[in-house]
Amino acid sequence: MIRVDVALKLGDFDLDVDFENGAGITALFGRSGSGKSMTINLIAGLRRPDRGCIVLDGRVLVDTEANIFVPAYRRRVGLVFQDAQLFPHLSVRQNLLFGRWFAPKAAANIPFGPVVETLGIGHLLERKPARLSGGEKQRVAMGRALLASPEILLMDEPLASLDTERKLEILPLIESLRDNLRIPIVYVSHAVDEVARLASRVVVLDNGHVVAAGTVEDVLGPGLSGTGLSRFARSSVVAGRLAAVDAAYDLTEISHPAGTIWLTGRAGPIGREARVVIRATDITLAKTPAQNLSVRTTLAGTVAGIEAEDDGPLAGVSIDLDGHGHLFALATRKAIDELALRPGDRVYALVKSVALDERAVAAAEA
Incomplete structure (x- = not known):
């Protein structure tokens, strides 16, 4: 379970979000510039909020009143971005094992073999990232995040740079991670089809604020009124x-x-x-x-x-x-x-x- 209640002012933009997420996938949904990625960065520890708290499974990561701020490398957070951000000089195997550096010794490590098998990347282990397709890079990025044995997985528009066919390859893999690992996942997207397929809960952001939250069925559709989305995106x-x-x-x-x-x-x-x-x-x-x-x-x-x-x-x-x-x-x-x-x-x-x-x-x- 993660509890997020934070505020941050950047220039003219005010972010003020408040939501909870248990097992399964919570989607942060909204048009570009609504504050989705900024929220992910606050959870990951890449930015400090001006006010608020973030609590992960009872462990306080941020509490501005108590002056608590756990640095990113100690948060047990797995990150997958739109750009896979793999190390170009390392093989796929080495990129995957890099995640182990961030797993505490006492943590129950997610085994290497099952991750490789689930993601279908066993035949890629000796390749360098330059020889991978976009979809293959994202699979490796997901594997690296998982092998860090995170307590929560943050996915920031992981399919945005992929074409439709590659998306259709990756979506079942994310479903498998959701159903088999049972760790909380916060998934950022502005694509309704991705959110509908993956999420159990949706938090809609607009101009830095939560304007709707609930089940996929209840929130998408009428719940998007006033968010400024194009009629073709409704x-x-x-x-x-x-x-x-x-x-x-x-x-x-x-x-x-x-x-x-x-x-x-x-x-x-x-x-x-x-x-x-x-x-x-x-x-x-x-x-x-x-x-x-x-x-x-x-x-x-x-x-x-x-x-x-x-x-x-x-x-x-x-x-x-x-x-x-x-x-x-x-x-x-x-x-x-x-x-x-x-x-x-x-x-x-x-x-x-x-x-x-x-x-x-x-x-x-x-």
Whole structure:
């Protein structure tokens, strides 16, 4: 468990964050410049806060009132950055073993072999970083951080520099670390699909302050209102159960109390819980169930709120789905007025299957 309650002023920027994180992954989410990386640096001990405290598993790392500041090298923190930051003159094996220098002798060391096997880097051990791809470098960086036997793992945009295919290779590895090691992980990202797939808890930062915190399903979507994100970045996460596969059409059915979600292709083992990312711009709203349309997914719910600027063309509609979960949909103000949508109205959210990325669908955290 980590407890963070810190404040720091840098020029005109004021950071003031307060959150807790247990086992699993807590995502620090927000647009660039919101204070995510600065928060990571404070946890790691790379910066001192002006005020506050940081407590890791009962051990006080920072307490400004008591004048306590544990230096970075004594914090038992594993760091993975956007840039792998490997030592270019060392082999992969030597880079990995470098992490051991920071593991206390009394610590229960994470074994070298299982880390190498989990990350799939056994064939790379004798290579130098210059001969590695971006994805391979990030695997090695994760291994080095783990072999330091950290009490917490901090990951600052670790996939930001990778293309989609490399991201899809690394995401299952991070899931494996999450599920098998059971150490707290704080994961910085501004990518909804990464957060939806990995995190159990989300802390949304905007302009240095926490504006929302909670489960992925509750926070993403309506919880991002007022954060200044582009309409193309606004997405919701809906959790359901993988119910069946339509083999004739190669479609996967996800069951939700609000309706059936259809994915193209096969998303995973039937019976498990899964999360689906639905972009606000991919939702069509109707006041009655749609008929004779190509749209396969219809989710029923109730309008919880409508955001609209008097002189702007767009409106945002927050929807409480039947059963559980929330959606945030974008439409023109004209469409909202013509539908006469009001808070409390029944509404149906229509989503084309081809708009959903089955590759981003992941099992809910165990």
